Amino acid sequence: MLINHETITNTLGPGKRYVIWVQGCNKRCFNCINPSGQKMDSGYVKSMEEIKKYILSLDGIRGITVSGGEPLLQYNELRKLAFWIKSRTDLDIMLYSGYTYSEILRKHPDAESFFKNIDIFIDGEYVDKLNTGSMYRGSDNQNIYFFTDRYRSYAEKILSSKQRDFSFEIDGSGEIYFIGIPPENFYRQFLQELEESE
Numbered sequence: 001m002l003i004n005h006e007t008i009t010n011t012l013g014p015g016k017r018y019v020i021w022v023q024g025c026n027k028r029c030f031n032c033i034n035p036s037g038q039k040m041d042s043g044y045v046k047s048m049e050e051i052k053k054y055i056l057s058l059d060g061i062r063g064i065t066v067s068g069g070e071p072l073l074q075y076n077e078l079r080k081l082a083f084w085i086k087s088r089t090d091l092d093i094m095l096y097s098g099y100t101y102s103e104i105l106r107k108h109p110d111a112e113s114f115f116k117n118i119d120i121f122i123d124g125e126y127v128d129k130l131n132t133g134s135m136y137r138g139s140d141n142q143n144i145y146f147f148t149d150r151y152r153s154y155a156e157k158i159l160s161s162k163q164r165d166f167s168f169e170i171d172g173s174g175e176i177y178f179i180g181i182p183p184e185n186f187y188r189q190f191l192q193e194l195e196e197s198e
């Protein structure tokens with residue numbers, strides 16, 4: 001997989017999770033939180049075997065979140081990874097996509113069987129002015145699907161919650177990665193303040 005960033009965190013889904021931000025996205029949502037994830041010619045490659053080995057080495061995580069960039073641009077790898085996670089571990093899978101569920105089904109006719117492996121799916125582009133602090137959703141145009149029973153009983157609570165966690169990480173080269181979903185306009189204001197402080 002072509003990856004933008006990966007980490008272990010409590011801020012992007014239920015419990016402690018391994019989060020992968022894939023590299024590459026064709027959309028250009030206003031105030032995208034991860035513009036470095038849009039570039040198609042950046043990031044690093046991690047083989048499926050490396051990812052699987054790493055997942056098996058992790059202790060105490062509840063699940064895996066895949067965000068981006070646009071995960072569905074790497075549909076074949078994602079599909080294989082999801083099948084493997086569900087057949088070999090008891091981890092849950094949370095997935096983000098800038099495409100809607102119906103757009104994905106149109107593009108990938110076998111996606112219905114893929115989605116049977118996804119516990120929580122958040123679809124749709126990020127619309128900054130519809131960012132009202134909703135739990136797990138960047139903006140309120142996005143839908144949350146619960147394709148398995150794992151979190152379905154929490155659906156109502158999740159859909160009505162405004163509780164959101166947000167943090168950031170700085171890697172060895174000084175690159176800043178935001179973890180979770182920030183408030184409306186956050187990224188633009190952050191960059192402005194950064195420019196003013198320089």
Ligand code: SF4
Binds near residue numbers: 032
């Ligand atoms: S779909 Fe996600 S990664 Fe792509 S531009 Fe929109 S917010 Fe950014």
